Amino acid sequence: MSRPVIGITCYVEPAKFTVWEMTTALLPYTYVDHVVRAGGQPVILPPAGDPAALAGRLDGLILAGGGDVDPARYGAAPHERTSHVRTFRDDAETGLARAVLERSIPFLGVCRGLQVLNVALGGSLRQHLPDVVGHGGHAPAPGRFGRMPVRPVPGSRLAKILGFESVDVAHYHHQAADRLGAGLTATAHAEDGTVEAVELEDHPFAVAVQWHPEADDESLLFEELVRQARS
Numbered sequence: 001m002s003r004p005v006i007g008i009t010c011y012v013e014p015a016k017f018t019v020w021e022m023t024t025a026l027l028p029y030t031y032v033d034h035v036v037r038a039g040g041q042p043v044i045l046p047p048a049g050d051p052a053a054l055a056g057r058l059d060g061l062i063l064a065g066g067g068d069v070d071p072a073r074y075g076a077a078p079h080e081r082t083s084h085v086r087t088f089r090d091d092a093e094t095g096l097a098r099a100v101l102e103r104s105i106p107f108l109g110v111c112r113g114l115q116v117l118n119v120a121l122g123g124s125l126r127q128h129l130p131d132v133v134g135h136g137g138h139a140p141a142p143g144r145f146g147r148m149p150v151r152p153v154p155g156s157r158l159a160k161i162l163g164f165e166s167v168d169v170a171h172y173h174h175q176a177a178d179r180l181g182a183g184l185t186a187t188a189h190a191e192d193g194t195v196e197a198v199e200l201e202d203h204p205f206a207v208a209v210q211w212h213p214e215a216d217d218e219s220l221l222f223e224e225l226v227r228q229a230r231s
Contacts, residue, residue, distance in 0.1 A: 002041075003039060003041035004059035004060060004216075004229035005043055005057065006035045006041075006042050007051075007054065008029040008062045009047065009066075009089075009092075009096065010024075010045065010046055010064060011026050011066050011082050012048075025043050026050075030215060031064055031214045034222040035226065038054060038223040040059075040060065040222075042159070045096070047086070048092070049051050050095075055102075055103055057226060059106070059229035060225050060229030061105060061106070061108070061146065063112070064111075067086055068082045069090055069119050069125065069175075070085050070087050074119050074123065074124040076125075078127070079131075081128045081174065082127050082128070082175075085129075085182070093113075094119070095115050101200065101203060101206060104203060106203050106205040106225055107206040107207070107208075108154065108207055108208065108209075108222070109209070110213065111173050118198065119181070119200070120181065121182045121183060121184060123179050123181030124179040125175050125177060129174050129176055133194060134192075135192070137175045138171045139171065146171040147171070149168050149190070150166070151165065151190075152165070153186070153187045153188060156187035156197075156199060158188055159222060162220060170213075170215035172212055178194075180198065184198045185200075186201070187207075196211060197209045197210065205224070205228040
């Protein structure tokens with residue numbers, strides 16, 4: 001059976017590799033590995049040209065992690081800790097997300113991917129979680145994942161996929177959903193009340209999580225995405 005094509009958005013950042021140092025389209029390889037292990041064919045989609053025009057060629061889409069969404073998109077002034085804003089990526093991924101949702105193509109958002117989805121549907125973000133929850137456990141140190149449990153909402157699609165009342169997952173985010181976008185339902189929370197997952201009503205499969213499933217060995221979310229893409 002042929003592998004369904006799974007698009008994965010990526011960063012555009014300065015990077016060093018072999019003997020080079022230059023601006024690079026890049027993605028943690030763990031995303032690629034999870035998709036391959038789940039039976040999909042990963043295709044990396046840089047935020048250039050018109051990626052939304054490719055929606056009809058994809059069987060599924062992953063909006064990957066990255067820097068903060070421009071607060072102007074949800075009518076807010078930037079917090080002093082809002083950083084790594086890439087408006088060209090916001091533009092490309094917002095258009096791509098909308099195109100995929102309109103075609104009912106299976107969708108998985110990861111960290112920034114949840115935030116892009118929420119803002120694209122008219123929602124807003126909490127720009128710096130420590131101001132709200134009183135701790136830095138969601139992003140304990142630069143370049144280091146935190147481990148915190150999340151609780152899926154019973155009966156949600158996410159709960160059925162993960163199969164546990166509480167799941168210990170890898171976190172690296174200082175922002176999260178505040179007002180939810182149109183049609184979105186919160187389907188997991190951290191112990192401090194932070195929204196950790198959303199699902200889009202009336203869509204075959206549109207799930208986004210605030211944590212980083214690509215950082216763990218289990219591939220349940222990726223497996224379900226590929227299963228939905230294949231069907």
